Amino acid sequence: MLSIDKLKFDEKGLIPAVVVDAVTKKVLTVAYMNKESLEVSMEKGLTCFWSRSRQELWLKGETSGNYQHIVSITADCDGDALVVMVEKDGPACHTGTDSCFTNPVWESETLQEFSLQGLYDMLVGRNETRPEGSYTTYLFEKGIDKILKKVGEECTEVIIAGKADDKKETVYELADLAYHAMVLMVQMGITVEDVHKELASRHIIDHKVKQEKMTK
Numbered sequence: 001m002l003s004i005d006k007l008k009f010d011e012k013g014l015i016p017a018v019v020v021d022a023v024t025k026k027v028l029t030v031a032y033m034n035k036e037s038l039e040v041s042m043e044k045g046l047t048c049f050w051s052r053s054r055q056e057l058w059l060k061g062e063t064s065g066n067y068q069h070i071v072s073i074t075a076d077c078d079g080d081a082l083v084v085m086v087e088k089d090g091p092a093c094h095t096g097t098d099s100c101f102t103n104p105v106w107e108s109e110t111l112q113e114f115s116l117q118g119l120y121d122m123l124v125g126r127n128e129t130r131p132e133g134s135y136t137t138y139l140f141e142k143g144i145d146k147i148l149k150k151v152g153e154e155c156t157e158v159i160i161a162g163k164a165d166d167k168k169e170t171v172y173e174l175a176d177l178a179y180h181a182m183v184l185m186v187q188m189g190i191t192v193e194d195v196h197k198e199l200a201s202r203h204i205i206d207h208k209v210k211q212e213k214m215t216k
Helices: 035-044 116-129 135-142 144-163 167-188 192-215
Strands: 015-021 027-033 048-051 056-059 068-075 082-088
Touching: 027 035, 027 048, 027 082, 035 048, 035 056, 035 068, 116 135, 116 167, 116 192, 135 144, 135 167, 144 167, 167 192
Parallel strands: 015 082
Antiparallel strands: 015 027, 048 056, 068 082
């Protein structure tokens, strides 16, 4: 672990901290820390910044309740900037939005950003608006039984492709399964974060089991 004393704070004693959602990987905000606020952050496991406007320590969520629980803090190669991975209790921006970064400036016409959270959000939108001619709309209109049937069918397709040792086909079928599983998630009100937390809890259990086996 890198010592705080190795970090390079600027002439005002500050270092930029890029706060990222540990679940969605979305950039939430960019704030500043000084040595004291960084120490508080590490001690409490909650983001604490230095407010340049108020000239005081600022524990995120102390007033709003939107605390940011720190997963990790990583310095860049020069030691003059931080990435803070967090699990948040609520909106990161004072305007009430999930992230402070909501104003597009430029987008490529050929390259598109993709994430599981983005796909999930799109499916939520399809469920709310039900655009005509959309396959996703068709699934939501047919309901839970149809969605579950498709999940089962795609599971079978994955098994068949995997048994045939066909990597390309298995990837294709896994993508189909992931899509239909996420449709099921939206239908049942299960979020990406819900699944993330469940997987994270299993990772901790698995890590403990491995440690126990090594000590025997």
